[in-house]
Amino acid sequence: MGKLLLGRYLQGNSFVHRLDPRAKMILCFYFVLIVFLCNNWQTYLLLSATTLLCAVLSKIKLSYFIKGVMPLIWLILFTVLLQVFFTRGGTVYWQFGPLTLTQFGLLNGVFVFCRFVLIIFMSTLLTLTTPPLAIADATESLMAPLKKIKVPVHEISLMLSIALRFVPTLMDETTKIMNAQRSRGVDFSEGSLVKRIKAVIPLLIPLFVSALTRAEDLATAMEARGYRGGEGRTKYRRQIWQLKDTVSLVFFGLVTVGLIFLRN
Protein backbone atom coordinates (compact mmCIF):
# COMPACT_ATOMS: atom_id res chain seq x y z
CA MET A 1 0.00 0.00 0.00
CA GLY A 2 2.89 2.31 0.82
CA LYS A 3 4.33 1.92 -2.65
CA LEU A 4 1.42 3.02 -4.78
CA LEU A 5 1.79 6.72 -5.37
CA LEU A 6 -1.07 7.12 -7.80
CA GLY A 7 -4.03 8.47 -5.83
CA ARG A 8 -1.91 10.08 -3.13
CA TYR A 9 -1.97 13.78 -2.44
CA LEU A 10 1.14 15.73 -1.45
CA GLN A 11 0.58 19.05 0.23
CA GLY A 12 2.21 21.98 -1.49
CA ASN A 13 1.72 25.50 -2.70
CA SER A 14 3.12 25.50 -6.21
CA PHE A 15 1.58 26.94 -9.36
CA VAL A 16 0.04 23.59 -10.21
CA HIS A 17 -1.30 23.15 -6.67
CA ARG A 18 -3.13 26.45 -6.91
CA LEU A 19 -4.77 25.81 -10.27
CA ASP A 20 -8.52 25.26 -10.26
CA PRO A 21 -9.13 21.50 -9.92
CA ARG A 22 -11.62 21.71 -12.80
CA ALA A 23 -8.90 23.11 -15.05
CA LYS A 24 -6.53 20.38 -13.94
CA MET A 25 -9.05 17.65 -14.63
CA ILE A 26 -9.92 19.01 -18.06
CA LEU A 27 -6.25 19.35 -18.92
CA CYS A 28 -5.41 15.88 -17.68
CA PHE A 29 -8.10 14.24 -19.81
CA TYR A 30 -7.28 16.50 -22.75
CA PHE A 31 -3.62 15.51 -22.44
CA VAL A 32 -4.51 11.82 -22.65
CA LEU A 33 -6.34 12.61 -25.92
CA ILE A 34 -3.60 14.66 -27.53
CA VAL A 35 -0.97 12.05 -26.70
CA PHE A 36 -2.54 10.06 -29.52
CA LEU A 37 -1.82 12.89 -31.97
CA CYS A 38 1.88 12.13 -31.70
CA ASN A 39 3.41 10.10 -34.48
CA ASN A 40 7.05 11.15 -34.77
CA TRP A 41 9.94 12.05 -32.51
CA GLN A 42 9.40 15.83 -32.78
CA THR A 43 5.85 15.55 -31.45
CA TYR A 44 6.94 13.28 -28.59
CA LEU A 45 9.71 15.71 -27.77
CA LEU A 46 7.20 18.57 -27.61
CA LEU A 47 4.87 16.64 -25.31
CA SER A 48 7.71 15.42 -23.10
CA ALA A 49 8.87 19.03 -22.75
CA THR A 50 5.32 20.07 -21.81
CA THR A 51 5.03 17.30 -19.21
CA LEU A 52 8.43 18.16 -17.78
CA LEU A 53 7.42 21.82 -17.55
CA CYS A 54 4.27 20.86 -15.63
CA ALA A 55 6.28 18.61 -13.32
CA VAL A 56 8.76 21.39 -12.63
CA LEU A 57 5.94 23.87 -11.98
CA SER A 58 4.48 21.50 -9.39
CA LYS A 59 7.77 21.59 -7.43
CA ILE A 60 7.47 17.87 -6.78
CA LYS A 61 10.64 15.83 -7.03
CA LEU A 62 10.95 13.93 -10.30
CA SER A 63 11.68 10.73 -8.39
CA TYR A 64 8.07 10.60 -7.15
CA PHE A 65 6.78 10.51 -10.70
CA ILE A 66 9.18 7.70 -11.48
CA LYS A 67 7.89 5.85 -8.42
CA GLY A 68 4.39 6.37 -9.82
CA VAL A 69 5.39 4.56 -13.02
CA MET A 70 7.00 1.62 -11.21
CA PRO A 71 3.86 -0.37 -10.28
CA LEU A 72 2.85 -0.41 -13.96
CA ILE A 73 6.28 -1.12 -15.37
CA TRP A 74 5.52 -4.78 -16.26
CA LEU A 75 2.43 -3.82 -18.21
CA ILE A 76 4.43 -1.19 -20.07
CA LEU A 77 7.34 -3.51 -20.84
CA PHE A 78 4.96 -6.24 -22.02
CA THR A 79 3.24 -3.88 -24.45
CA VAL A 80 6.54 -2.46 -25.64
CA LEU A 81 7.93 -5.95 -26.32
CA LEU A 82 4.80 -6.89 -28.25
CA GLN A 83 5.23 -3.78 -30.39
CA VAL A 84 8.93 -4.35 -30.91
CA PHE A 85 8.68 -7.97 -32.01
CA PHE A 86 5.47 -7.98 -34.00
CA THR A 87 5.70 -4.80 -36.07
CA ARG A 88 7.03 -5.20 -39.59
CA GLY A 89 8.49 -2.70 -42.03
CA GLY A 90 11.73 -0.83 -42.64
CA THR A 91 15.13 -2.48 -42.25
CA VAL A 92 15.03 -5.97 -40.72
CA TYR A 93 17.74 -6.42 -38.09
CA TRP A 94 16.89 -9.88 -36.77
CA GLN A 95 14.34 -12.57 -37.48
CA PHE A 96 13.27 -15.77 -35.71
CA GLY A 97 10.03 -17.46 -36.69
CA PRO A 98 7.19 -14.97 -36.16
CA LEU A 99 9.47 -12.65 -34.17
CA THR A 100 11.14 -9.89 -36.09
CA LEU A 101 13.22 -6.99 -34.98
CA THR A 102 12.68 -4.16 -37.42
CA GLN A 103 13.35 -0.46 -37.64
CA PHE A 104 9.64 0.37 -37.39
CA GLY A 105 9.17 -2.07 -34.56
CA LEU A 106 11.89 -0.46 -32.46
CA LEU A 107 10.53 2.98 -33.19
CA ASN A 108 7.00 1.88 -32.28
CA GLY A 109 8.28 0.34 -29.07
CA VAL A 110 9.90 3.59 -28.03
CA PHE A 111 6.74 5.54 -28.91
CA VAL A 112 4.46 3.23 -26.92
CA PHE A 113 6.81 3.49 -23.97
CA CYS A 114 6.76 7.30 -24.16
CA ARG A 115 2.97 7.30 -24.49
CA PHE A 116 2.53 5.23 -21.33
CA VAL A 117 5.03 7.19 -19.30
CA LEU A 118 3.57 10.55 -20.36
CA ILE A 119 0.02 9.54 -19.48
CA ILE A 120 1.05 8.12 -16.10
CA PHE A 121 3.16 11.21 -15.35
CA MET A 122 0.23 13.51 -16.04
CA SER A 123 -2.32 11.55 -14.04
CA THR A 124 0.14 11.21 -11.16
CA LEU A 125 0.60 14.96 -11.32
CA LEU A 126 -3.16 15.49 -11.08
CA THR A 127 -3.57 13.33 -7.97
CA LEU A 128 -0.35 14.49 -6.31
CA THR A 129 -1.36 18.13 -6.51
CA THR A 130 -5.13 17.92 -5.97
CA PRO A 131 -6.80 16.84 -2.71
CA PRO A 132 -9.35 14.03 -3.32
CA LEU A 133 -12.22 16.21 -2.14
CA ALA A 134 -11.35 18.90 -4.67
CA ILE A 135 -11.42 16.23 -7.37
CA ALA A 136 -14.88 15.16 -6.22
CA ASP A 137 -16.08 18.78 -6.28
CA ALA A 138 -14.61 19.32 -9.72
CA THR A 139 -16.37 16.19 -10.97
CA GLU A 140 -19.68 17.50 -9.71
CA SER A 141 -19.13 20.85 -11.32
CA LEU A 142 -18.03 19.34 -14.64
CA MET A 143 -20.96 16.93 -14.66
CA ALA A 144 -23.53 19.67 -13.96
CA PRO A 145 -24.75 19.80 -17.59
CA LEU A 146 -25.78 16.13 -17.27
CA LYS A 147 -28.58 17.22 -14.92
CA LYS A 148 -30.50 18.13 -18.07
CA ILE A 149 -30.70 14.46 -19.01
CA LYS A 150 -31.73 13.55 -15.45
CA VAL A 151 -28.40 12.17 -14.25
CA PRO A 152 -28.39 12.43 -10.38
CA VAL A 153 -25.24 14.54 -10.35
CA HIS A 154 -25.52 15.65 -6.72
CA GLU A 155 -25.99 12.10 -5.45
CA ILE A 156 -23.09 10.82 -7.51
CA SER A 157 -20.81 13.53 -6.25
CA LEU A 158 -21.91 12.97 -2.63
CA MET A 159 -21.17 9.28 -3.04
CA LEU A 160 -17.80 10.14 -4.50
CA SER A 161 -16.95 12.54 -1.64
CA ILE A 162 -17.97 10.02 1.01
CA ALA A 163 -16.12 7.21 -0.73
CA LEU A 164 -12.96 9.27 -0.98
CA ARG A 165 -13.30 10.45 2.60
CA PHE A 166 -13.48 6.86 3.83
CA VAL A 167 -10.57 5.45 1.86
CA PRO A 168 -8.02 6.31 4.57
CA THR A 169 -10.40 5.26 7.36
CA LEU A 170 -11.04 1.89 5.78
CA MET A 171 -7.32 1.43 5.12
CA ASP A 172 -6.64 2.03 8.82
CA GLU A 173 -9.43 -0.32 9.75
CA THR A 174 -8.04 -2.99 7.42
CA THR A 175 -4.58 -2.72 8.95
CA LYS A 176 -6.07 -2.90 12.43
CA ILE A 177 -8.15 -5.98 11.75
CA MET A 178 -5.26 -7.65 9.94
CA ASN A 179 -3.07 -7.05 12.97
CA ALA A 180 -5.72 -8.37 15.32
CA GLN A 181 -6.19 -11.55 13.29
CA ARG A 182 -2.45 -11.99 12.87
CA SER A 183 -2.20 -11.89 16.64
CA ARG A 184 -4.70 -14.75 16.69
CA GLY A 185 -2.50 -16.82 14.40
CA VAL A 186 -3.74 -15.99 10.90
CA ASP A 187 -1.02 -15.89 8.29
CA PHE A 188 -1.91 -13.63 5.38
CA SER A 189 1.26 -13.95 3.36
CA GLU A 190 2.08 -17.65 3.39
CA GLY A 191 0.67 -20.98 2.37
CA SER A 192 -1.09 -22.25 -0.73
CA LEU A 193 -3.50 -20.15 -2.78
CA VAL A 194 -6.56 -21.82 -1.20
CA LYS A 195 -5.13 -21.25 2.29
CA ARG A 196 -4.51 -17.60 1.52
CA ILE A 197 -8.00 -17.06 0.18
CA LYS A 198 -9.40 -18.66 3.33
CA ALA A 199 -7.24 -16.37 5.43
CA VAL A 200 -9.03 -13.38 3.90
CA ILE A 201 -12.40 -14.32 5.44
CA PRO A 202 -11.48 -13.19 9.00
CA LEU A 203 -10.47 -9.89 7.41
CA LEU A 204 -13.35 -9.32 5.01
CA ILE A 205 -16.28 -10.16 7.30
CA PRO A 206 -15.33 -7.71 10.06
CA LEU A 207 -14.53 -5.11 7.40
CA PHE A 208 -17.96 -5.45 5.77
CA VAL A 209 -19.70 -5.36 9.13
CA SER A 210 -17.85 -2.22 10.17
CA ALA A 211 -18.42 -0.52 6.80
CA LEU A 212 -22.17 -1.20 7.02
CA THR A 213 -22.37 -0.02 10.64
CA ARG A 214 -20.43 3.06 9.71
CA ALA A 215 -22.73 3.78 6.79
CA GLU A 216 -25.79 3.53 9.01
CA ASP A 217 -24.26 5.79 11.66
CA LEU A 218 -23.22 8.33 9.06
CA ALA A 219 -26.65 8.36 7.43
CA THR A 220 -28.32 8.96 10.79
CA ALA A 221 -25.84 11.69 11.66
CA MET A 222 -26.43 13.39 8.31
CA GLU A 223 -30.20 13.29 8.76
CA ALA A 224 -29.84 14.62 12.29
CA ARG A 225 -28.07 17.60 10.81
CA GLY A 226 -30.88 18.31 8.40
CA TYR A 227 -29.72 16.64 5.20
CA ARG A 228 -32.61 16.02 2.81
CA GLY A 229 -30.89 15.51 -0.53
CA GLY A 230 -29.50 17.87 -3.14
CA GLU A 231 -32.53 20.18 -3.57
CA GLY A 232 -31.78 23.68 -2.25
CA ARG A 233 -28.38 22.87 -0.79
CA THR A 234 -25.68 25.53 -0.88
CA LYS A 235 -21.98 25.03 -1.36
CA TYR A 236 -19.28 25.71 1.20
CA ARG A 237 -16.21 24.75 -0.83
CA ARG A 238 -16.12 27.09 -3.81
CA GLN A 239 -13.96 26.78 -6.84
CA ILE A 240 -12.89 30.00 -8.45
CA TRP A 241 -11.75 30.11 -12.04
CA GLN A 242 -8.81 32.46 -12.34
CA LEU A 243 -6.72 33.96 -15.10
CA LYS A 244 -4.00 31.35 -14.67
CA ASP A 245 -6.52 28.60 -15.36
CA THR A 246 -7.44 30.21 -18.69
CA VAL A 247 -3.75 30.71 -19.44
CA SER A 248 -3.09 27.00 -18.84
CA LEU A 249 -5.92 26.05 -21.18
CA VAL A 250 -4.60 28.40 -23.86
CA PHE A 251 -1.10 26.97 -23.38
CA PHE A 252 -2.37 23.45 -23.98
CA GLY A 253 -4.25 24.74 -27.00
CA LEU A 254 -0.99 26.10 -28.40
CA VAL A 255 0.71 22.76 -27.71
CA THR A 256 -2.04 21.07 -29.71
CA VAL A 257 -1.50 23.46 -32.61
CA GLY A 258 2.21 22.68 -32.41
CA LEU A 259 1.49 18.96 -32.44
CA ILE A 260 -0.72 19.20 -35.53
CA PHE A 261 1.94 21.30 -37.24
CA LEU A 262 4.81 18.89 -36.39
CA ARG A 263 2.95 15.69 -37.15
CA ASN A 264 3.47 13.96 -40.47
Place this chain on the structure above:
Amino acid sequence: MSIRLEKMSHTYQVGTPLEEVAVKEVSFEIKNQSFTAIVGHTGSGKSTLLQHLNGLLKPTSGYLTINGHKITPETKNKELGDLRQEVGFVFQFPEAQLFEETVLKDIAFAPKNFGKSEAEALEIAREKAKLVKLPEAVLERSPFELSGGQMRRVAIAGILAMSPKILVLDEPTAGLDPVGRFEMMELFKQLHQKEGLTIILVTHQMNDVANYADHVLVMEEGQLIADTTPKELFSDPSWLKAHHLSLPQTTDFAYQLQQRGISFETLPLTEHELARFLAPKLNQRGKIDG
Protein backbone atom coordinates in the same frame (compact mmCIF):
# COMPACT_ATOMS: atom_id res chain seq x y z
CA MET B 1 10.66 -14.83 30.33
CA SER B 2 11.05 -11.13 30.79
CA ILE B 3 10.82 -8.48 28.09
CA ARG B 4 13.76 -6.29 27.33
CA LEU B 5 14.06 -3.45 24.83
CA GLU B 6 17.49 -2.22 23.91
CA LYS B 7 17.71 1.21 22.21
CA MET B 8 14.78 0.26 20.05
CA SER B 9 13.50 2.74 17.44
CA HIS B 10 10.73 2.54 14.91
CA THR B 11 10.30 4.80 11.89
CA TYR B 12 7.27 4.52 9.63
CA GLN B 13 7.60 4.70 5.84
CA VAL B 14 11.38 4.90 5.77
CA GLY B 15 12.68 6.66 2.69
CA THR B 16 9.45 8.39 1.66
CA PRO B 17 8.29 11.98 2.08
CA LEU B 18 5.92 10.73 4.78
CA GLU B 19 8.70 9.33 6.98
CA GLU B 20 7.84 9.53 10.66
CA VAL B 21 9.74 8.51 13.76
CA ALA B 22 7.25 6.95 16.18
CA VAL B 23 9.59 5.44 18.78
CA LYS B 24 13.05 6.83 19.54
CA GLU B 25 15.76 4.70 21.17
CA VAL B 26 13.63 3.25 23.91
CA SER B 27 15.25 0.89 26.44
CA PHE B 28 13.53 -0.77 29.37
CA GLU B 29 12.85 -4.08 31.01
CA ILE B 30 9.54 -5.64 32.05
CA LYS B 31 9.90 -8.32 34.68
CA ASN B 32 8.16 -11.63 34.51
CA GLN B 33 4.72 -11.67 36.17
CA SER B 34 4.61 -7.93 36.61
CA PHE B 35 1.69 -5.61 35.88
CA THR B 36 3.08 -2.79 33.79
CA ALA B 37 1.09 0.27 32.77
CA ILE B 38 2.18 2.38 29.82
CA VAL B 39 0.80 5.91 29.85
CA GLY B 40 1.30 8.93 27.64
CA HIS B 41 -0.58 11.15 25.25
CA THR B 42 -2.31 10.04 22.09
CA GLY B 43 0.37 9.78 19.45
CA SER B 44 3.21 9.36 21.92
CA GLY B 45 4.19 6.04 20.35
CA LYS B 46 2.54 3.68 22.83
CA SER B 47 0.65 1.64 20.26
CA THR B 48 3.67 1.42 17.98
CA LEU B 49 5.73 0.19 20.90
CA LEU B 50 3.12 -2.44 21.76
CA GLN B 51 2.98 -3.84 18.25
CA HIS B 52 6.62 -4.82 18.58
CA LEU B 53 5.82 -7.12 21.47
CA ASN B 54 4.36 -9.85 19.27
CA GLY B 55 6.31 -9.16 16.14
CA LEU B 56 3.62 -7.27 14.20
CA LEU B 57 6.19 -4.53 13.75
CA LYS B 58 9.93 -4.94 13.77
CA PRO B 59 12.30 -2.33 15.11
CA THR B 60 14.05 -0.18 12.51
CA SER B 61 17.05 -0.09 14.85
CA GLY B 62 17.98 -1.65 18.16
CA TYR B 63 16.43 -4.92 19.31
CA LEU B 64 14.10 -6.49 21.83
CA THR B 65 13.97 -9.87 23.54
CA ILE B 66 10.74 -11.52 24.68
CA ASN B 67 10.71 -14.90 26.37
CA GLY B 68 14.01 -15.71 24.73
CA HIS B 69 12.90 -14.62 21.25
CA LYS B 70 15.19 -11.94 19.95
CA ILE B 71 13.73 -9.50 17.43
CA THR B 72 16.11 -7.35 15.42
CA PRO B 73 15.41 -5.32 12.28
CA GLU B 74 16.52 -8.37 10.25
CA THR B 75 14.30 -10.95 11.96
CA LYS B 76 12.02 -12.79 9.53
CA ASN B 77 8.40 -13.64 10.37
CA LYS B 78 9.16 -17.35 10.19
CA GLU B 79 11.78 -17.09 12.91
CA LEU B 80 9.22 -15.72 15.35
CA GLY B 81 7.74 -19.17 15.88
CA ASP B 82 5.36 -19.32 18.80
CA LEU B 83 5.79 -15.71 19.85
CA ARG B 84 2.28 -14.72 18.71
CA GLN B 85 0.82 -17.47 20.86
CA GLU B 86 2.87 -16.55 23.91
CA VAL B 87 1.90 -12.89 23.70
CA GLY B 88 -1.85 -12.32 23.68
CA PHE B 89 -2.71 -8.93 22.21
CA VAL B 90 -6.02 -7.26 22.97
CA PHE B 91 -6.37 -4.34 20.57
CA GLN B 92 -8.35 -1.18 21.14
CA PHE B 93 -12.02 -1.94 20.47
CA PRO B 94 -11.24 -5.65 19.99
CA GLU B 95 -14.87 -6.40 19.09
CA ALA B 96 -13.94 -5.37 15.53
CA GLN B 97 -12.12 -8.68 15.09
CA LEU B 98 -15.17 -10.95 15.51
CA PHE B 99 -16.23 -12.80 12.38
CA GLU B 100 -17.33 -16.40 12.99
CA GLU B 101 -20.93 -17.62 12.90
CA THR B 102 -21.13 -18.37 16.60
CA VAL B 103 -19.51 -16.94 19.69
CA LEU B 104 -17.99 -20.29 20.58
CA LYS B 105 -16.40 -20.76 17.15
CA ASP B 106 -14.94 -17.28 17.30
CA ILE B 107 -13.29 -17.92 20.65
CA ALA B 108 -11.99 -21.25 19.34
CA PHE B 109 -10.46 -19.59 16.26
CA ALA B 110 -7.05 -18.78 17.74
CA PRO B 111 -6.36 -22.15 19.40
CA LYS B 112 -7.29 -23.84 16.12
CA ASN B 113 -4.82 -21.62 14.28
CA PHE B 114 -2.14 -22.71 16.70
CA GLY B 115 -2.73 -26.39 16.03
CA LYS B 116 -5.40 -27.50 18.51
CA SER B 117 -8.04 -29.93 17.25
CA GLU B 118 -11.61 -28.76 16.73
CA ALA B 119 -12.88 -30.53 19.86
CA GLU B 120 -10.03 -29.28 22.04
CA ALA B 121 -10.45 -25.74 20.78
CA LEU B 122 -14.19 -25.74 21.53
CA GLU B 123 -13.49 -27.12 25.01
CA ILE B 124 -11.04 -24.28 25.64
CA ALA B 125 -13.58 -21.80 24.24
CA ARG B 126 -16.25 -22.95 26.69
CA GLU B 127 -13.84 -22.61 29.58
CA LYS B 128 -12.72 -19.10 28.59
CA ALA B 129 -16.28 -17.97 27.97
CA LYS B 130 -17.02 -18.87 31.57
CA LEU B 131 -13.90 -17.03 32.70
CA VAL B 132 -15.03 -13.75 31.11
CA LYS B 133 -18.56 -14.34 32.49
CA LEU B 134 -20.42 -14.80 29.23
CA PRO B 135 -23.85 -16.34 29.86
CA GLU B 136 -24.24 -19.89 28.54
CA ALA B 137 -27.18 -18.79 26.40
CA VAL B 138 -25.14 -16.60 24.05
CA LEU B 139 -22.48 -19.17 23.17
CA GLU B 140 -24.32 -20.55 20.17
CA ARG B 141 -25.49 -17.15 18.94
CA SER B 142 -23.87 -14.95 16.33
CA PRO B 143 -21.38 -12.50 17.85
CA PHE B 144 -23.02 -9.70 15.87
CA GLU B 145 -26.27 -10.07 17.82
CA LEU B 146 -24.61 -9.24 21.14
CA SER B 147 -24.35 -5.95 22.99
CA GLY B 148 -21.13 -3.94 22.78
CA GLY B 149 -19.96 -5.05 26.22
CA GLN B 150 -20.60 -8.71 25.50
CA MET B 151 -18.82 -8.48 22.16
CA ARG B 152 -15.83 -7.09 24.01
CA ARG B 153 -15.90 -10.10 26.35
CA VAL B 154 -16.05 -12.51 23.42
CA ALA B 155 -13.06 -10.79 21.81
CA ILE B 156 -11.05 -10.92 25.02
CA ALA B 157 -11.98 -14.55 25.58
CA GLY B 158 -10.73 -15.21 22.04
CA ILE B 159 -7.31 -13.90 23.02
CA LEU B 160 -7.23 -15.66 26.39
CA ALA B 161 -8.03 -18.89 24.54
CA MET B 162 -4.46 -18.95 23.23
CA SER B 163 -3.31 -19.30 26.86
CA PRO B 164 -0.76 -16.51 26.50
CA LYS B 165 1.97 -15.96 29.08
CA ILE B 166 2.03 -12.26 28.40
CA LEU B 167 -1.15 -10.26 27.94
CA VAL B 168 -0.93 -6.93 26.14
CA LEU B 169 -3.99 -4.70 26.60
CA ASP B 170 -4.46 -1.55 24.55
CA GLU B 171 -7.13 0.43 26.41
CA PRO B 172 -9.29 -2.61 27.13
CA THR B 173 -12.01 -0.65 28.93
CA ALA B 174 -12.45 2.24 26.47
CA GLY B 175 -16.14 2.89 25.82
CA LEU B 176 -17.45 0.58 28.54
CA ASP B 177 -19.83 1.60 31.31
CA PRO B 178 -18.42 1.90 34.87
CA VAL B 179 -19.60 -1.56 35.94
CA GLY B 180 -18.23 -3.19 32.81
CA ARG B 181 -14.97 -1.37 33.30
CA PHE B 182 -14.60 -2.49 36.90
CA GLU B 183 -15.42 -6.11 36.09
CA MET B 184 -12.99 -6.15 33.20
CA MET B 185 -10.15 -4.73 35.27
CA GLU B 186 -10.87 -7.18 38.10
CA LEU B 187 -10.69 -10.01 35.56
CA PHE B 188 -7.23 -8.90 34.47
CA LYS B 189 -6.15 -8.55 38.09
CA GLN B 190 -7.32 -12.06 38.78
CA LEU B 191 -5.45 -13.44 35.74
CA HIS B 192 -2.38 -11.61 36.92
CA GLN B 193 -2.55 -12.87 40.49
CA LYS B 194 -3.91 -16.40 40.07
CA GLU B 195 -2.42 -17.47 36.77
CA GLY B 196 0.75 -15.44 36.96
CA LEU B 197 0.30 -13.63 33.65
CA THR B 198 2.59 -10.76 32.81
CA ILE B 199 0.27 -7.89 31.96
CA ILE B 200 1.07 -4.81 29.93
CA LEU B 201 -1.71 -2.25 29.97
CA VAL B 202 -1.94 0.92 27.92
CA THR B 203 -4.42 3.33 29.43
CA HIS B 204 -5.45 6.92 30.01
CA GLN B 205 -7.14 5.99 33.29
CA MET B 206 -4.78 7.00 36.06
CA ASN B 207 -7.13 5.34 38.56
CA ASP B 208 -6.44 1.99 36.93
CA VAL B 209 -2.71 2.65 37.00
CA ALA B 210 -2.89 3.39 40.74
CA ASN B 211 -5.17 0.47 41.54
CA TYR B 212 -3.61 -2.31 39.53
CA ALA B 213 -0.12 -1.62 38.19
CA ASP B 214 3.18 -2.24 39.93
CA HIS B 215 5.35 -0.68 37.22
CA VAL B 216 4.74 2.39 35.04
CA LEU B 217 6.35 3.57 31.85
CA VAL B 218 5.63 7.08 30.61
CA MET B 219 6.01 7.88 26.91
CA GLU B 220 6.22 11.30 25.34
CA GLU B 221 6.82 12.01 21.65
CA GLY B 222 8.25 8.57 21.02
CA GLN B 223 10.62 8.67 23.96
CA LEU B 224 10.50 7.01 27.33
CA ILE B 225 10.49 9.78 29.94
CA ALA B 226 9.88 7.74 33.09
CA ASP B 227 10.37 4.11 34.14
CA THR B 228 9.13 3.83 37.68
CA THR B 229 6.47 2.62 40.12
CA PRO B 230 3.01 4.20 40.44
CA LYS B 231 3.86 5.31 44.00
CA GLU B 232 6.93 7.10 42.76
CA LEU B 233 5.21 8.57 39.68
CA PHE B 234 2.24 10.00 41.56
CA SER B 235 4.36 11.44 44.36
CA ASP B 236 5.37 14.34 42.15
CA PRO B 237 2.23 16.20 40.99
CA SER B 238 4.21 19.08 39.52
CA TRP B 239 6.19 16.77 37.22
CA LEU B 240 2.96 15.16 36.06
CA LYS B 241 1.46 18.55 35.38
CA ALA B 242 4.50 19.58 33.35
CA HIS B 243 3.98 16.51 31.17
CA HIS B 244 0.20 16.99 30.89
CA LEU B 245 -0.67 13.90 32.89
CA SER B 246 -3.20 13.79 35.69
CA LEU B 247 -3.28 12.28 39.17
CA PRO B 248 -5.58 9.44 40.16
CA GLN B 249 -8.71 10.82 41.86
CA THR B 250 -7.68 9.62 45.32
CA THR B 251 -4.18 10.98 45.06
CA ASP B 252 -5.53 14.26 43.74
CA PHE B 253 -7.88 14.54 46.72
CA ALA B 254 -5.05 13.73 49.14
CA TYR B 255 -2.84 16.29 47.39
CA GLN B 256 -5.49 18.97 47.90
CA LEU B 257 -5.75 17.99 51.58
CA GLN B 258 -1.99 18.26 51.84
CA GLN B 259 -2.10 21.79 50.51
CA ARG B 260 -4.61 22.61 53.24
CA GLY B 261 -2.21 21.45 55.93
CA ILE B 262 -2.67 17.71 56.36
CA SER B 263 0.71 16.08 55.86
CA PHE B 264 1.16 12.67 54.29
CA GLU B 265 4.37 10.62 54.33
CA THR B 266 3.65 9.59 50.75
CA LEU B 267 0.57 10.43 48.76
CA PRO B 268 -1.90 7.52 48.91
CA LEU B 269 -2.86 5.83 45.64
CA THR B 270 -6.04 3.98 46.53
CA GLU B 271 -9.15 4.83 48.50
CA HIS B 272 -8.20 2.11 50.92
CA GLU B 273 -4.83 3.64 51.71
CA LEU B 274 -6.33 7.09 52.09
CA ALA B 275 -9.04 5.81 54.40
CA ARG B 276 -6.50 3.95 56.49
CA PHE B 277 -4.55 7.15 56.89
CA LEU B 278 -7.49 9.42 57.63
CA ALA B 279 -9.48 7.17 59.98
CA PRO B 280 -7.11 7.36 62.99
CA LYS B 281 -6.85 11.14 62.54
CA LEU B 282 -10.61 11.49 62.60
CA ASN B 283 -10.77 9.24 65.67
CA GLN B 284 -8.21 11.38 67.48
CA ARG B 285 -10.09 14.51 66.63
CA GLY B 286 -13.30 12.92 67.87
CA LYS B 287 -11.64 12.27 71.24
CA ILE B 288 -10.36 15.82 71.56
CA ASP B 289 -13.73 17.30 70.68
CA GLY B 290 -15.48 14.89 73.02
